[in-house]
Amino acid sequence: MSRVELRSVSKRYPKADDLAVKQISFEIPDGELVVILGPSGCGKTTTLRMLAGLEGVTSGEILFDGKPVQDTPPAARNIAMAFENYGLYEQWDVFDNIAYPLRLRSVPDAQIESSVTGIASGLGIADYLGQRPGALSGGVRQRIGLARALVRDPSVFLLDEPMSHVDADGRNDMRLEIRRIHERTGATMVIVTHDQEDALMMADRILIMNEGGIEQYDTPRQIYDAPATAFVAGFVGEPPMNILSVSRSGDSLDGAGFAASIPYGLDAALVPGRQLVAFRPHLTRIVSGPAAGAAGGLVLTGQVYMVEPFGERTIVTVQVGQTRVKVESRAQESYDLDSVVSLLVRTEDLHVFADPAGSGRGERF
Amino acid sequence: MMSKLGAWGRRLFLLVWVVFALLPAYWALSTSFKRQVDIYNGPKMIPFVDFTPTLDAWQRLWVASQSDFLPKLLNSFVFSAVSSLIAVVLGAFAAYGLARFEYRYGAYRNDDISFLIVSQRIMPPIVSVLALYVVYVQLRALDTAWGMILAFTSMNLPIAVYLLRSFFAAIPEELEQAAALDGYPAVLRLVRVVFPLAAPGLASAFMLSFFFAWNDFLFALMLTFNKAQTLPLYISSLSAQSQPEWALIAAVGMIALIPPVVVTLVLDRYMSKQVLVGGVR
């Protein structure tokens, strides 16, 4: 069990122009499960590898239980790591793969038997224990790697995208299982992923990284309800938050190809000049009839770009000026394409962020 | 270990290594400018300090060139280049077949056929060349250009096939499928998509074949006696005297270095390992 702390840790790769990780500091209390979430290239895997000791730290300190470990080799740090690309021993069967770390530590056979079969059933791979990894699918192989990391009793578990190759159904079960294992062992766990559902479902706290820096470090609830930056707002949530770049002029908010009157109550939150207004698709309503501005919210007008009916919900994409806004509802709805609609978002569901770039962010992916 | 040396340590290490590797070439070069006396009283390393350089050997080479030296040089080059070209072209088609199609001749599958082809090179050349001699006598192929080219091609073809098969196999089949759907018939697909992507393999196969043929001594010795002789034979004939003219031999050796180096330099730009990146996910 370990408390993990990073102090002003930076990483620069040789011959790189800038830092992959920029002076980040954060602390993980003993026994917590933290998910490091971010897009590809944000530095999350680099951070994990530095925690493991697989990458050197360019500057800063890493401490386990108050002791600096940034110069300690990985084997001496008492960590267990599961990799995205499995690292399995092809010549051994699955049982031996998972048992290996225990055998290295001379754990008695009876205990190995029960630990391995326990972990394997928990992850749904008990049927494969006698086979070689070679012929098994990517999702199963990934789970074997995970089992091998989890079967030990280390200070810190490090998991690098542990479910990226597992399909949607299996992922849910695995998220549950990882949480169960966390509860049972009480170990400190750090999990890296780019899937925000993984983060929301598993984490005690989520560390959101972007371009080498930390955007927000908070509980899933806080991150979802109160995103600290526009990046977090746009990254967490499925579908992601709608983000509009607007500038305030007099009584209205002007955006790319549209304008809206400032809703009552929002005035105080706005600044002169450009800023970003964000709101969740499931808190956006399509209204018909006279503009419901009087109801106290932001009203936007646009044309229906596309309707995507899912079983449990419908997502309507509305073209507002040059931006596309998504609306999510639980009902089965249908709209004619290109028909004109009005959107309503209540003032209390709006978030305002400063626009650092000074120019609207074109949402072209 | 390298990391423990530090940057300067690494440079020193590499410098020593480079000197070690290039010393023979330097030795030959400097020897070509020495007088016989200096060669026997050696070892002498630095011109104007250890010995007095002279253009003697080079002048003699120039004189001997037309009648003796140049024809042999030309033979070497033509035989090596042409045989390598044929080996690579024929080998490419065979390798492509082995990489893409599934052959079955009785119990023989692709890997068996591949092994059959490669096994031709397992036999020491000295064994095969005797048989070749007998056959060549019958065919009146001794001391002919086409006989030598044929011999070199047969020597290089197995290597070309072996090398190219894995290069072709590494090209994702979906690229060819995409080209097919884009409207390209089979041969055009090969030319426009497969060969450009196999360029490193084709270049490597050509270079390897060229070097083997260029350096060959045995085949030239056994299968030629006059008109079709190659450079290694010429060099050997120069040194088979009681008082060999080492400077002359060194000069010839230096000239002999040039074509392979030129071939390498020309083909180097095709040797990118990164050709396939970005094509498939």
Next chain:
Amino acid sequence: MTAELKVSELSVTYGDVDAVRIDELSLDAGEFGVLLGPSGAGKTSSLKAIAGLLPGAAGAVHLGGRDISRTAPEERDIAMCFESYALYPHLTVRKNLEFPLRAPRRVRELTAQERRRRVDEVADVLGLGQLLERRPAQLSGGQRQRVSLGRALVRRPTLLLLDEPISHLDAKLRNGMRAELKRMQRDMGVTTLFATPDQGEAFALGDRVFVLDAGTLRQVGEPTELYLRPSNVRVAELLGAPRINLVDGEVRGQRVTVLGLERPAEGLRDGPVLVGLRPADLTVGGHRELEAAVVAVQPLGNAAIMTVKVSGQTLRVLTQGAFDEWQVGDTVGLGVRSGSLLLFDPVTTMCVKAGI
């Protein structure tokens, strides 16, 4: 110029194994069809067989009334986007996009000027304008996917086959591209068949969905139809996320009993029955029909997946609303939305009643 697709008796064999056996697959001209199936179901094999890329495939393919079953892939006027993108790495983006237009059978159709203009058009629609001189190695995943799409569209094919084109993009990109793809297809009107393992995509995109499992079609129809009235258990499992709950129940006297719940079941004989309950149709905090013990709560933003135990059976519930109202160990009352039960014959797996 688009046309209707008729595929019949399609079979793909690898060695002695029948990977795919499809009796019939048809699309009207301009229709967006989705081939939905888990990985390994045979989606890629089916698409490649239709394109004529698999020598081991048999069956009849008719496009616009023309029998192309024996035509070479070069001549079929079918375009395909591969899951791996299959971009030509040695060519620039512009040359990649131009490649189909320079094929021998097409090179005389357009002048060099017109080719350039066509490429510029497609690049514009897909937002590739700035990338035309780059090589695929210098592009991101999303950009490569768009080049792959552009290459397929540049020659205005009669049939467009898409093999999981957006599966490997990150969530945000995927969301955006999905709507864009649908819009583009509608504007261009080209007959399209889209393969995916993601039931959400099938819903969002498909005019008609073909559910493929282990090489055979299980059901064909509109996504909502398949969701509300699946013809068998497998189709019910493959559509809807989280996966449908399947519980044992019993029919007696034209009433079905499951988990202590009773509903009318007219026209059914007595006997065991498999009952399907969708997680989204189990409601919490309102109507109280079942007593459930909370086993796990997985928060999801504006909803949560709750695993509960009812009468010894484990069920998943998709809740509406806040995260942590319920803790493990709590007892909650569940309601079952009326009309949402699906009954299946446990032996044949066919659906015997829907909408109870």
